[in-house]
Amino acid sequence: MAPLDDTLTGLAAEGASGALRVGRMGTLFLTGGRVTYGECVTAVRLEDLLVAAGRGSRAALRRAIQGEGPGLVEQGVVSRGELQYCALLVTMDAAFFLLPAATGRPKFVPGERHWLSPQWYFEVTGLLRECRRRRAALEQAWPSAEFDGRPVVPAARLPGHHVVLSALQWEILTRADGQATPLELARRLGRPAFTVLLAVRRMAAEGLLDRPPDGEGRAALPRRPRTGGPPPPPPTGHTDLAVLLRLRKALEELA
Amino acid sequence: MLGLDDFVTEVMAIPGALDALIVDHNSGMPVASGGLGPGLEHSAAALSETLRAAMEGLATSAGGTVRIADMIVVSDRGYHLFRPLETRFDGPLVVYVHLDLERSNLALARHRLESIAARLDA
Numbered sequence: 209m210a211p212l213d214d215t216l217t218g219l220a221a222e223g224a225s226g227a228l229r230v231g232r233m234g235t236l237f238l239t240g241g242r243v244t245y246g247e248c249v250t251a252v253r254l255e256d257l258l259v260a261a262g263r264g265s266r267a268a269l270r271r272a273i274q275g276e277g278p279g280l281v282e283q284g285v286v287s288r289g290e291l292q293y294c295a296l297l298v299t300m301d302a303a304f305f306l307l308p309a310a311t312g313r314p315k316f317v318p319g320e321r322h323w324l325s326p327q328w329y330f331e332v333t334g335l336l337r338e339c340r341r342r343r344a345a346l347e348q349a350w351p352s353a354e355f356d357g358r359p360v361v362p363a364a365r366l367p368g369h370h371v372v373l374s375a376l377q378w379e380i381l382t383r384a385d386g387q388a389t390p391l392e393l394a395r396r397l398g399r400p401a402f403t404v405l406l407a408v409r410r411m412a413a414e415g416l417l418d419r420p421p422d423g424e425g426r427a428a429l430p431r432r433p434r435t436g437g438p439p440p441p442p443p444t445g446h447t448d449l450a451v452l453l454r455l456r457k458a459l460e461e462l463a
Numbered sequence: 464m465l466g467l468d469d470f471v472t473e474v475m476a477i478p479g480a481l482d483a484l485i486v487d488h489n490s491g492m493p494v495a496s497g498g499l500g501p502g503l504e505h506s507a508a509a510l511s512e513t514l515r516a517a518m519e520g521l522a523t524s525a526g527g528t529v530r531i532a533d534m535i536v537v538s539d540r541g542y543h544l545f546r547p548l549e550t551r552f553d554g555p556l557v558v559y560v561h562l563d564l565e566r567s568n569l570a571l572a573r574h575r576l577e578s579i580a581a582r583l584d585a
Binding site: 297300328337370374406 | 467556
């Protein structure tokens with residue numbers, strides 16, 4: 209079990225309220241031992257959801273964040289049910305990416321609150337169970353993380369005559385520009401990163417995406433002279449995701 | 464204007480309702496429930512898959528795009544009513560309600576579900 213799972217379970221037992229900071233990766237907010245909000249550099253953000261849905265400008269959001277004037281519901285940006293749904297999507301997405309990525313010691317700041325008042329309450333045990341279920345769903349769709357961190361490139365030809373796509377898969381394919389990774393597409397589409405990863409892995413399983421160039425087909429291509437060092441380890445589901453998260457974090461710190 | 468939590472309470476008030484569940488369709492996650500016991504995650508994911516399979520089957524057989532307004536399955540254990548609710552955000556959210564065969568009225572239940580759904584984002 210990841211160390212962050214234990215930390216969260218402990219905070220839930222204490223009925224703690226405050227912010228659990230996971231390095232620079234993100235933060236989970238707790239209210240009375242339940243998780244009420246989450247942010248992660250990898251996951252979709254509330255503003256991504258609102259902007260993609262054409263709901264509310266960044267300015268309206270900024271006013272709400274600064275606590276000046278009416279909140280998002282009072283401004284008519286979203287309904288109460290919609291705001292609950294958004295908070296739920298954002299928090300679950302953040303938890304999914306934060307929990308396995310925890311490196312170093314998470315820091316709990318008692319009493320610190322998120323600007324958005326609690327909209328939805330996640331029991332910690334339920335949250336951890338849902339994270340495990342999501343990981344299993346990804347594994348089942350396509351048991352490798354090889355497509356998670358590379359640009360989404362639709363295969364030029366279908367490996368069959370006919371295909372059925374979900375609305376989300378259609379959006380992903382129409383927005384894939386050969387550069388954007390699933391996580392980048394998730395933010396542009398205003399969709400949770402997990403659901404985009406799942407849709408991408410399902411398309412990969414159906415042969416709708418170009419395979420990564422470092423697969424079996426590589427032997428036929430001319431090789432660059434090797435500069436030494438051991439060959440990269442083969443991709444496996446969990447560790448690869450963690451590596452990608454660390455890589456992204458490092459790149460963002462450079463930028 | 465209803466919140467997601469009030470929503471299930473309203474659905475459970477439909478005559479003959481035994482269980483109700485709201486599922487986030489793309490992730491298969493249960494959002495809110497009434498009447499259902501443990502194993503909620505499995506129920507939610509399985510119900511979401513049921514709807515997905517129906518959509519894929521219809522898309523293949525009828526061609527083109529499919530928009531399901533309601534899906535009704537009648538089993539020996541009751542009526543199973545599914546209703547996808549489109550949201551402006553990710554989604555759809557799927558409302559599932561299991562109704563007693565003897566004590567419910569399917570037409571009334573569909574009508575009630577429709578009017579409750581309209582209050583979610585109004």
